[in-house]
Amino acid sequence: MNLTLAHLYPDLLNMYSDMGNIICLQKRCQWRGIDLKIIPVSIGKTFDEKDIDLVYGGGGQDRYQAVLCQDLLKKKAELKKAAANGLPMLATCATYQLFGHYFKSKDGQTMPGISIFDSYTIGSDIRKIGNIVIKSVLFGKIVGFENHSGNTFVKGQTKPLGKVLIGFGNNGQDGFEGAVYKNVLGSYLHGPILTKNVQLADWLIKTSLERKYKKEIDLQPLDDRLEQLTHQKAIKRTYETK
Amino acid sequence: MDLKLNLAVLAAKLISQLNLLTGSGGTSAPGLYALKIDPNLISKLSAKFSKNVLLSGTNGKTTTTRMISQILTAADFEHIHNRAGSNLLRGIASTLIKNNSPLTKIGLWEVDEAVFPLACNQIRPDVIILTNLFRDQLDRYGDLDYVANKWQQSLKKLPSESIKILNADDPALVFLGKNLKNVFYFGLDPKTSATAVQSNSMDSIFCFNCGSKLSYQKFFVGHLGIFSCPKCSLNPTSKFTLKNKFKLPGLYNLYNYTAATLTAKKLNITQDKIDQALTNFKPAFGRIETINTPKKTIRLFLVKNPTGFNQVISTVIDELKMNNITCLIAINDLIADGCDVSWLWDVDFEKLVKNIKYCLCSGIRAYDLSLRLKYTDFKNFETKENLNQAIDKLLNLEAKEVFIFPTYTCMLEVRKILANKKLVHKTWND
Numbered sequence: 091m092n093l094t095l096a097h098l099y100p101d102l103l104n105m106y107s108d109m110g111n112i113i114c115l116q117k118r119c120q121w122r123g124i125d126l127k128i129i130p131v132s133i134g135k136t137f138d139e140k141d142i143d144l145v146y147g148g149g150g151q152d153r154y155q156a157v158l159c160q161d162l163l164k165k166k167a168e169l170k171k172a173a174a175n176g177l178p179m180l181a182t183c184a185t186y187q188l189f190g191h192y193f194k195s196k197d198g199q200t201m202p203g204i205s206i207f208d209s210y211t212i213g214s215d216i217r218k219i220g221n222i223v224i225k226s227v228l229f230g231k232i233v234g235f236e237n238h239s240g241n242t243f244v245k246g247q248t249k250p251l252g253k254v255l256i257g258f259g260n261n262g263q264d265g266f267e268g269a270v271y272k273n274v275l276g277s278y279l280h281g282p283i284l285t286k287n288v289q290l291a292d293w294l295i296k297t298s299l300e301r302k303y304k305k306e307i308d309l310q311p312l313d314d315r316l317e318q319l320t321h322q323k324a325i326k327r328t329y330e331t332k
Numbered sequence: 333m334d335l336k337l338n339l340a341v342l343a344a345k346l347i348s349q350l351n352l353l354t355g356s357g358g359t360s361a362p363g364l365y366a367l368k369i370d371p372n373l374i375s376k377l378s379a380k381f382s383k384n385v386l387l388s389g390t391n392g393k394t395t396t397t398r399m400i401s402q403i404l405t406a407a408d409f410e411h412i413h414n415r416a417g418s419n420l421l422r423g424i425a426s427t428l429i430k431n432n433s434p435l436t437k438i439g440l441w442e443v444d445e446a447v448f449p450l451a452c453n454q455i456r457p458d459v460i461i462l463t464n465l466f467r468d469q470l471d472r473y474g475d476l477d478y479v480a481n482k483w484q485q486s487l488k489k490l491p492s493e494s495i496k497i498l499n500a501d502d503p504a505l506v507f508l509g510k511n512l513k514n515v516f517y518f519g520l521d522p523k524t525s526a527t528a529v530q531s532n533s534m535d536s537i538f539c540f541n542c543g544s545k546l547s548y549q550k551f552f553v554g555h556l557g558i559f560s561c562p563k564c565s566l567n568p569t570s571k572f573t574l575k576n577k578f579k580l581p582g583l584y585n586l587y588n589y590t591a592a593t594l595t596a597k598k599l600n601i602t603q604d605k606i607d608q609a610l611t612n613f614k615p616a617f618g619r620i621e622t623i624n625t626p627k628k629t630i631r632l633f634l635v636k637n638p639t640g641f642n643q644v645i646s647t648v649i650d651e652l653k654m655n656n657i658t659c660l661i662a663i664n665d666l667i668a669d670g671c672d673v674s675w676l677w678d679v680d681f682e683k684l685v686k687n688i689k690y691c692l693c694s695g696i697r698a699y700d701l702s703l704r705l706k707y708t709d710f711k712n713f714e715t716k717e718n719l720n721q722a723i724d725k726l727l728n729l730e731a732k733e734v735f736i737f738p739t740y741t742c743m744l745e746v747r748k749i750l751a752n753k754k755l756v757h758k759t760w761n762d
Contacts, residue, residue: 107638107677110674110677114707151475151476151477152475153543154538155540157390219671220671235671237672267333280674282674282677285703285704285707286700286703316703316706320697324699327696327697
């Protein structure tokens with residue numbers, strides 16, 4: 091079996107060890123004999139749903155976010171359609187923000203997003219930094235590190251990824267973190283999120299395969315003892331550091 | 333007479349005395365309290381010197397400042413230096429209070445990136461050295477651009493006659509140097525051989541001036557290299573370069589040597605004094621250290637961030653040609669290490685493991701490290717969170733030569749453990 095992943099703007103959005111998410115998907119595919127091909131989709135490149143089984147976009151500096159948001163708007167129709175059609179995607183940090191309607195910065199400038207999520211982000215003076223644990227109905231406990239000044243608010247058909255157990259979450263106010271719309275996941279967590287929470291990585295792989303091969307797929311189980319232990323240790327550490 | 337200042341100095345001295353009596357080693361506590369009494373203490377006390385030299389940057393701060401200090405000593409310049417490693421304002425204040433010799437001519441200050449603007453305002457330095465700007469410890473600073481903007485505002489506020497010594501191979505710093513007077517650049521000779529390729533942890537690959545993607549002929553260390561902007565020609569005109577004729581390996585140390593030499597030249601110190609000092613230079617404990625014990629050679633390399641770690645990997649493998657390595661990597665997540673350990677995924681462990689025989693993973697975040705190694709498909713590693721036990725195990729292995737790669741607070745712990753085993757002196761001179 092094989093899968094093709096579109097990595098959005100890997101040259102601009104490569105903050106916070108986002109490559110870890112790619113490495114994680116790659117290895118977990120490889121260990122199961124699934125061939126995962128990675129295609130960089132940066133400025134000027136077109137995104138075509140029919141070639142792609144899975145999408146990832148990561149975090150970046152504010153300056154780059156402004157550069158790429160114009161280009162992202164050109165891909166808006168295709169990406170939105172793909173999301174509505176159930177294409178699995180993971181959007182972290184900056185991409186998570188731009189998958190909403192807009193990002194309004196502290197000085198009042200508005201950066202348009204592509205409205206995959208029914209969400210919006212408002213810049214703030216307070217950076218929300220630290221270890222975080224959330225609890226998700228779909229995935230159980232998710233642990234990571236957050237570092238963002240934007241406050242994101244999720245509404246309508248878009249549901250939060252989870253409830254914050256410890257940490258700030260989307261905005262530090264409503265107790266939620268991340269977003270889910272169909273098979274699209276958004277989150278502020280890095281760590282990287284997939285390496286510390288491999289249930290998410292496997293869900294993305296499984297969902298992509300099932301969509302591509304149009305049948306139910308049972309992923310071959312892996313020896314995840316080290317992954318589980320790391321996940322638990324990170325949760326424990328989060329409680330120690332708060 | 334400045335009553336506030338005198339009171340602040342007195343309070344600080346009392347606290348140091350108490351510290352000495354109780355044996356608690358806090359070097360910055362006196363400064364911390366003194367600054368509460370007189371927030372302008374640094375400005376007042378540093379104004380007495382004929383020159384103040386202020387250095388900041390992500391990598392190479394401590395080493396370069398120590399090099400400059402050694403050169404000043406060789407040239408008989410009485411100077412003071414916040415060398416105990418406290419590079420926040422309180423550390424500077426403590427140093428000023430402790431060393432108020434009337435003979436002191438120069439104040440040499442190493443400051444944390446985030447503290448640079450405040451320190452600049454207080455000290456009004458005559459010479460500024462900015463070594464580089466990487467995304468170290470974003471958990472503290474937030475965003476690279478944020479730091480760059482703050483630095484730019486500080487530099488603009490300084491009198492134009494102040495000397496700015498900037499890294500020509502760092503696009504962010506070249507951007508900061510634009511439109512300023514008395515800017516002098518240092519960097520590496522374009523012919524210097526480099527093994528670095530564009531990596532995951534690139535920081536400034538887009539022009540700070542016009543936003544276009546920079547084109548690089550060569551990468552030396554992370555995003556430091558021979559670059560040009562295709563649109564707005566953001567390039568320094570000329571730069572001071574040096575050949576590495578000294579002891580410390582690694583291109584990052586060549587940057588340190590070069591920055592220190594250019595600074596010394598701007599202070600009118602002669603070449604023979606500079607060479608004399610740099611030839612004998614020894615870095616702070618643990619940065620690069622070889623400890624010879626009866627049974628083993630222990631090589632210690634501090635790894636602070638992905639760039640630093642990648643440089644250490646490149647030095648050990650490409651320059652020192654080590655292979656079949658037995659090592660201990662120790663990762664903590666305390667404030668001085670950076671609380672976010674995601675950076676481990678930006679380190680080129682894929683390259684390191686090809687040359688490793690066996691690796692012990694230790695520290696508070698030993699499991700994060702182990703997991704990172706697992707995802708390189710390397711199998712021969714073991715996890716021991718307790719650093720004491722990990723070092724015991726390492727020293728009992730067969731290998732004659734072993735490597736330790738610790739983050740900052742792990743390095744302090746390693747030093748304590750080795751001292752307890754009497755393998756290094758308790759009072760390492762730094």
